[in-house]
Amino acid sequence: MCVMFLPKTWSLIDLLFMRDFNTVGPVRLEDHYYVPPLDRVNLSEVLSLERSKRYFVLHAPRQTGKTSALLALRDLLNGGSVGNYRCGYINIEIAETARENIGQAMGAIASEIAREARNTLRDVATARMADQFDASIRPHAALGTLLDVWAHAESSPLVLLIDKIDAMVGDSLVSVLRQLRAGYAHRPSGFPKSVVLCGVRDVRDYRIHASSAKEVIMGEVSSMSRLSRYA
Numbered sequence: 193m194c195v196m197f198l199p200k201t202w203s204l205i206d207l208l209f210m211r212d213f214n215t216v217g218p219v220r221l222e223d224h225y226y227v228p229p230l231d232r233v234n235l236s237e238v239l240s241l242e243r244s245k246r247y248f249v250l251h252a253p254r255q256t257g258k259t260s261a262l263l264a265l266r267d268l269l270n271g272g273s274v275g276n277y278r279c280g281y282i283n284i285e286i287a288e289t290a291r292e293n294i295g296q297a298m299g300a301i302a303s304e305i306a307r308e309a310r311n312t313l314r315d316v317a318t319a320r321m322a323d324q325f326d327a328s329i330r331p332h333a334a335l336g337t338l339l340d341v342w343a344h345a346e347s348s349p350l351v352l353l354i355d356k357i358d359a360m361v362g363d364s365l366v367s368v369l370r371q372l373r374a375g376y377a378h379r380p381s382g383f384p385k386s387v388v389l390c391g392v393r394d395v396r397d398y399r400i401h402a403s404s405a406k407e408v409i410m411g412e413v414s415s416m417s418r419l420s421r422y423a
């Protein structure tokens with residue numbers, strides 16, 4: 193009977209599972225009160241861009257639910273209800289401290305790929321390869337090589353969600369964008385079918401000061417579309 197006196201939005205499930213209000217990091221649907229994370233993006237447009245093999249940007253200010261939406265999108269795509277996809281999410285902010293050391297930055301990204309392949313997609317072969325990968329040998333091709341291996345690991349197309357892309361700087365960021373662009377022509381069987389670059393800023397717009405080039409370089413990836421309901 194006491195349930196009758198609970199606020200209208202509370203349910204017996206909330207009580208049983210002891211959800212609480214999250215203020216730190218992305219929402220976990222099993223632990224927190226939430227609004228459905230994918231209600232906060234234009235889902236039909238996102239899915240349409242993915243179906244048409246696009247590489248695109250999702251950007252919005254901090255603390256607006258970007259990471260929560262990406263994780264929900266990953267689960268949706270891996271769930272099979274919207275098509276036959278494999279979807280991996282990597283957060284590449286750990287590459288920030290590598291600054292413009294491309295080998296170290298690619299090594300950090302490789303470790304994120306290994307974790308995601310192992311934990312989410314149960315792809316042990318890709319995880320082992322990424323774990324053992326020496327990104328310092330050919331740093332300018334390292335990410336492309338890893339994504340090639342990952343895409344080929346199974347026949348279902350791979351969708352890659354890259355979070356915190358704008359944590360990277362200078363040559364390291366340019367290298368990530370260039371390697372994505374170089375692999376773009378090989379999608380969907382030999383490279384991710386679709387890539388989402390997520391961050392606070394639109395990577396197409398900002399000018400990247402790379403110390404090696406001594407000039408301003410424009411960061412862009414082929415066929416990207418601005419896509420956000422947040423901004």
Ligand SMILES: Nc1ncnc2c1ncn2[C@@H]1O[C@H](COP(=O)(O)OP(=O)(O)O)[C@@H](O)[C@H]1O
Nearest residue numbers: 214215216217218226227255256257258259260
């Ligand atoms: N779907 C949601 N429902 C309720 N609160 C949310 C939701 N998405 C985000 N939040 C709130 O915003 C905070 C930041 O979420 P997060 O996904 O990490 O945002 P961002 O990646 O944009 O910084 C969370 O700690 C939570 O308080």
Ligand SMILES: [Mg+2]
Nearest residue numbers: 258259260355
């Ligand atoms: Mg985030």
